Amino acid sequence: MAWANQDKCAIVGIGATDYYVRGKSWPRTINDMAAEAIMNACADAGISHKQIDGFSYYSTAGAGYLDKFDTASLMETLGMPHISWSATLTSGGGGCPGAIGLATAGLMNEDCTYSVTLMALQQLPQHRLGVVFGSAAPNPENSFLQPSGLVGPGHLMSVLARRHMHLYGTTQDAFGEVVMATRANTHNRPKAVRKEPLTKEQYDASVMLADPLRRLDFCLETDGAVAVITTTMDRAKDCRHKPAVVHAAAHGGQREWGRAFAWMGMPDPHFASSGHKFTADRVWAQSGLSAKDMDVALIYDHFSPMVLMQLEDYGFCEKGEGNDYVLSGKLRYDPATGKGVNGGIPVNTHGGNLNEAYIIGMTHIVEGVEQVRGTAINQVKDAEFALVSGGPASLPVSSLILRKD
Amino acid sequence: MTYGPARALPGDQIRITTNPDTEPFWQAAKEGKLTACKCGDCGHFRMPPTAVCPECGSRAKEWPALPGTGTVFSYAICNKNPKNGEDYVYVPVVVDLDGAPGARLNANVSGCDAEDVHIGMKVTVDWTPIQDDWVLPNFKKA
Numbered sequence: 001m002a003w004a005n006q007d008k009c010a011i012v013g014i015g016a017t018d019y020y021v022r023g024k025s026w027p028r029t030i031n032d033m034a035a036e037a038i039m040n041a042c043a044d045a046g047i048s049h050k051q052i053d054g055f056s057y058y059s060t061a062g063a064g065y066l067d068k069f070d071t072a073s074l075m076e077t078l079g080m081p082h083i084s085w086s087a088t089l090t091s092g093g094g095g096c097p098g099a100i101g102l103a104t105a106g107l108m109n110e111d112c113t114y115s116v117t118l119m120a121l122q123q124l125p126q127h128r129l130g131v132v133f134g135s136a137a138p139n140p141e142n143s144f145l146q147p148s149g150l151v152g153p154g155h156l157m158s159v160l161a162r163r164h165m166h167l168y169g170t171t172q173d174a175f176g177e178v179v180m181a182t183r184a185n186t187h188n189r190p191k192a193v194r195k196e197p198l199t200k201e202q203y204d205a206s207v208m209l210a211d212p213l214r215r216l217d218f219c220l221e222t223d224g225a226v227a228v229i230t231t232t233m234d235r236a237k238d239c240r241h242k243p244a245v246v247h248a249a250a251h252g253g254q255r256e257w258g259r260a261f262a263w264m265g266m267p268d269p270h271f272a273s274s275g276h277k278f279t280a281d282r283v284w285a286q287s288g289l290s291a292k293d294m295d296v297a298l299i300y301d302h303f304s305p306m307v308l309m310q311l312e313d314y315g316f317c318e319k320g321e322g323n324d325y326v327l328s329g330k331l332r333y334d335p336a337t338g339k340g341v342n343g344g345i346p347v348n349t350h351g352g353n354l355n356e357a358y359i360i361g362m363t364h365i366v367e368g369v370e371q372v373r374g375t376a377i378n379q380v381k382d383a384e385f386a387l388v389s390g391g392p393a394s395l396p397v398s399s400l401i402l403r404k405d
Numbered sequence: 406m407t408y409g410p411a412r413a414l415p416g417d418q419i420r421i422t423t424n425p426d427t428e429p430f431w432q433a434a435k436e437g438k439l440t441a442c443k444c445g446d447c448g449h450f451r452m453p454p455t456a457v458c459p460e461c462g463s464r465a466k467e468w469p470a471l472p473g474t475g476t477v478f479s480y481a482i483c484n485k486n487p488k489n490g491e492d493y494v495y496v497p498v499v500v501d502l503d504g505a506p507g508a509r510l511n512a513n514v515s516g517c518d519a520e521d522v523h524i525g526m527k528v529t530v531d532w533t534p535i536q537d538d539w540v541l542p543n544f545k546k547a
Binding site: 137138139140141143144145146147148149150151152155158159160162163166208209210211212213255263264265267271 | 406414419420422423426427452453459478479480481482483484486487495497498507508509510511512513524541
């Protein structure tokens with residue numbers, strides 16, 4: 001059954017700072033970057049930032065991994081006169097596109113009129129995500145994981161990738177193709193951190209950090225902030241750009257995934273998956289659409305194998321067939337035609353977390369908005385539907401379908 | 406890739422904490438007994454130990470002595486000591502525990518070269534003393 005709130009709200013403003021290599025954003029403060037992103041998003045929408053009356057966060061309102069957003073502080077900083085919606089999805093980056101669903105909840109409940117969803121990330125040496133898990137104080141739960149030396153996200157993801165290779169014959173060549181196919185989309189993007197084309201030889205020479213994963217299978221570590229404004233469709237008509245309509249949005253997941261790689265108890269076939277099957281099925285049920293109806297897919301890519309596993313969970317290919325799907329070039333975007341290659345659907349036309357910047361998923365939402373507006377740098381011809389995903393991570397993970405107005 | 410011998414991470418760098426739900430597991434380990442949390446009513450195993458059985462909702466727990474053997478379910482090969490960044494080959498393994506269906510432990514494996522570790526490999530428990538007089542179950546190739 002179609003979602004009751006289908007096409008009732010839209011993303012109307014997108015804003016970002018520059019993207020910085022990890023730690024290089026200093027001496028900017030994290031609130032300075034957050035404020036710039038919010039004001040840029042409001043300018044893009046054609047509203048004043050003082051009209052913002054809702055905050056819909058994810059990652060438990062985290063700003064990066066050690067800092068936290070606080071609505072009162074942001075009001076104090078930006079001078080918003082009143083706030084009538086302040087809410088967050090829990091857990092981590094998996095909730096990123098789900099936060100647009102959260103915004104929809106606030107808007108449809110008439111709690112707020114313009115909601116901002118925000119991430120700012122500043123990875124000073126003590127804030128690096130790559131070390132946050134390992135340096136976390138032991139607690140009764142992580143005492144069953146930390147002592148194994150699975151301390152960084154890449155360590156954790158490599159164990160899932162290994163199981164996928166074992167069950168389905170998946171190859172490291174496919175992981176490399178994920179990186180190369182999406183790198184090919186950044187040469188013309190001024191803000192992208194990695195713009196040089198990547199050859200297979202360069203990929204194969206990349207140092208092995210957590211076998212079977214190489215450094216280039218890991219996403220970038222970047223600083224920066226991104227904000228997006230969601231409002232109701234009636235208000236969206238008065239904004240500067242064509243609305244990016246919220247067609248479907250879901251967050252959550254199933255018990256078999258749970259804490260996922262913070263647990264490692266997932267039974268097959270969930271272990272070697274992205275944990276997205278549940279929210280994928282929800283957005284398909286909400287919309288009556290399926291993977292083949294998407295024109296572009298903005299797939300959360302903190303680690304290359306997790307793109308392959310999401311393509312399976314969303315049904316771009318069958319479970320276990322991700323290797324062949326990826327290696328047949330179906331992730332690639334063909335600039336000559338503005339379409340996919342070999343019958344595929346272009347993935348991460350912005351370069352993704354692996355190549356453009358890693359702002360914990362927000363850049364995927366921005367690209368989804370630009371694609372359905374028709375203003376993307378690597379525009380997919382006649383793009384009507386864009387899928388945006390968040391996670392794999394501990395639940396909730398999330399999914400979003402944006403539609404052209 | 407050739408890595409050479411897989412070693413467990415040094416126990417003197419490892420610290421754990423416990424709570425009343427998990428402490429019986431660690432107390433058993435101190436006595437050289439590998440256990441897992443088993444529901445006292447329906448018999449379902451769960452790890453890490455949690456307050457309530459997710460199958461039947463019972464709070465009753467049992468801590469049976471397991472054979473101390475298991476099978477590698479998945480693994481990674483790592484080459485830097487995460488505490489200090491020094492070169493150090495270790496292999497984190499996710500192990501299915503014999504005698505406790507559905508229960509897994511995350512540990513290190515030793516007793517073979519890292520590149521010889523494989524999914525399905527049989528392992529046996531290998532106790533590593535860690536900080537605060539606790540003992541950690543690691544594994545060696547059976």
